[in-house]
Amino acid sequence: MIRRQNYVRFLPAVAAIITLLAPYAARAQSSDGTDLSIELVDPKVLRVCADPRNMPFSDEKGEGFENKLAELFAxxxxKKLDYTFFPQATGFxxxxxxxxxxxVIMGFPQGDDLVQSTSPYYRTSYAIVTRQGSDLDDVATLEDDKLKGKHIGIVAGTPPATNxxxxxxxxxAKPYPLMIDTRVDSSAEAMINDLKSGNIDAGVLWGPMAGYYARQASPxxxxxxxxxxxxxxxLVYRIAxxxxxxxxxxxxQLNKLIQESQPEINKILLGYGVPLLDESNHQITAEAATKSP
Structure with missing residues (x-):
């Protein structure tokens, strides 16, 4: 009787220990390695780090292609989709x-040691933007002699500035600032407006920005x-x-989603004018969008 009474007395303590250890036991028993309760802020919510005003990538209204990719993955x-917004500048x-x-940050250059990269989900480059019908339409490199003496817009401190x-x-050249508060300013928009008005002869921009703003212009x-x-x-980069x-x-888990969703990802990116490149630096067309970048 004494032994049974002692056993019963310790049951609440044993139950409490089992309750505390249950989540850890479940993790240890998980064979597929998919438990995310330690790693994520909230396993039931896809919580995305994003810029509140940085089109065509993201904004608070959910209009950017990274917003659309987040919706696709959510x-x-x-999962429910939620954001933490912060200007994509120093300290982001x-x-x-x-x-x-x-x-998760939906777009980051592969190999940047500030974060751990997933598999890349697209490949693109900096691009030169010109007015349709100008004598610079066939320029395909910054080494082209046709650019000598021309007023070319460039975001200061970006790789093509070296070229x-x-x-x-x-x-x-006409420089535009690299480090800005995207909530109140946009170097890409300013450059494109200068190009449309004739203040510059060409502009050099990161490909997704070039494609997006060029498509919005009329013509x-x-x-x-x-x-x-x-x-x-x-000037070509893989983005993860x-x-x-x-x-x-x-x-x-994200790598698996990227692999399974590549056709849908390509469709979203092409819809925003992103110049997608294959491994041979050929542009991926809508017809070939089912192929991996």
Whole structure:
């Protein structure tokens, strides 16, 4: 009787310990490695780190292509979608992903050590934007002699600025600021407006911005990806999603989604005018959009 009474007395304590350890036991028993309760802010919500005003990538109204990709992934994961917005300037990663306020940055250059990259989901480049019918329409490299003496817009501090300097184009270039508060300013919009008004002869922009704003112009502007540079840095990049270094299960799940969703991803990107490139630097057309970048 004494032994039974002692056993009963300890049952509440044993039950409490089992309750506390149950989540950890479940993780240990999970064979597919998909438990995300440790890694994510809220496993039931796709929490995205995003810029509140940085079209064509994202905005607070959900109008950017990264918003549309987030919606696609949230639907596939059967999760609610939520955002942590912060201007994509100095401190963006630290104040969002790094502070565990959100769990994924939808677009980040592969290899940037600020985050852990997923598999890339598109490949694109910087591009030169010109007016349709101008004598610069057939320019495909910053080394082209036709650009000598021309007023070319360039975002200061971006890789193609080095190529332009090597080609002797900076003395007549018009620089636009790199570090801005996107909530109140846009270097891309300012450059495109200057191009449309004739204040500059051409503009060099990151491909997704070039394609998006060129398509919005009336008449549309001409966009040529800069894939033929022989001096200076290469201007072609693979774009992935960014997660925290420790979030291995989450990264694997996103990689699986990217692989399964590539045709849908390509369709969204092409709908925003993003110049998609294959591994041979040829542009991916709508007809070939089912292929991986």
């Amino acid at each position: 639907a596939k994961l059967q 990663v630290r104040m969002t992903l790094g502070s565990h306020r959100c769990d 332009m300097a090597l080609a002797g184009l900076m003395t007549t 549309p502007l001409h966009v040529t990806p800069l894939v033929n540079e022989t001096s200076g840095p290469k 999603m960014g997660v925290r270094a420790a979030d291995q299960n989450w990264r694997r």
